[in-house]
Amino acid sequence: MVLWHLFWAFCVANILGYGGGPPSIPLIQNEVVNHYGWMTNQEFGEAFAFGNALPSPIATKLGGYIGYQVAGVPGAIAALLGTIAPSAIAMIVLLRFLTLFKTAPQVKAMTQGIRPIVAVLMGLLAYEFFRDAVIGPAGILHTILLAGLSYLFMERIKVHPALVISSSLLYGAVFLS
């Protein structure tokens, strides 16, 4: 039963996250944390941070990792099938009808329409992680410092995210333990 739920949860999140992997992140969070309660928000955040710091597509890393945590290798396979199979099969079957899709205005409208909502969902998640950090062991000063520094290094100086994540882990091990 849990395997079917894993398949279904990741299938829904990835199909509704129209426009590639990143838009499906908040939908995956909603299924995994709020709906099925497989993980806490904190655990999901850790999976997201590591997934973001490592290469290759984000949706398969989240699906495979969460599926594995919930139900071992069969869980990982079920979640990966839900993530990959429907769109991969559609891709192979539909290519002969390509001309129908190529210039369809619906594609642009749907991609455009979903963006503000994904932005709001991501913003709400960001708020939750900052709030948890402030009321958690990090406290307000460490949170401001870590957030400021990681923004500066990741987005302004363009240091690799993997390096920023490892530095913050090191910072936590030294100053927050």
Place this chain on the structure above:
Amino acid sequence: MSYGQLFNGFFRAGILGYGGGPSMLPLIHAEAVKKYRWIDDEEFSDIVALANALPGPIATKMAAYIGYKQKGFLGAFVTIFAVSIPVLVLMIGLLGFLFQFRHSPIVKGMVAGIQPVIGVMMAVLAYEFFSKAWKQVEKRGKTFVILLTVASSILLTVLSVSPAILIAVVLAGAFLFSTRKQRAERKVRSEASYETDQTSTERSG
């Protein structure tokens, strides 16, 4: 054309591609078009167009099509595996190792240290999605972007509407709206051409 090459090409694209599937397209292009010549430029842009139109992660859709074209279903399995599984195993190993020591104060400190960074990453993604929505519409559309943002904020927080349902409704709305608009434009165009036909017949007659 061997399974080994299919594996290598997508393995390289997978381990070199950061920031999710969409940023991997140039890497897949480098392997599939330039290096191995599995497909040409025109076919590549065709499958990108189709992959963009379909939901789901984009890198695995590209892998599925190219692998299937070369070697059938087994080829698609190899390319999808190569692009996603090696790094996934690495991630399960890394996090598994870390969380064996979940209750040690050092790992608790690490977990606390990473939290604000997760917040920053989410906030950056939120900003990127909003600015993409904002920049790609004209003046009239901007009001609509604000409307959608405010309405979805209220629906998601105050009224606790499920994000999946909200997104499904917006996708359906966008689809219907653009279909109606397309039909209306077609109708205007065909009426215009009908009128020019009429005038030309009148003139000739």
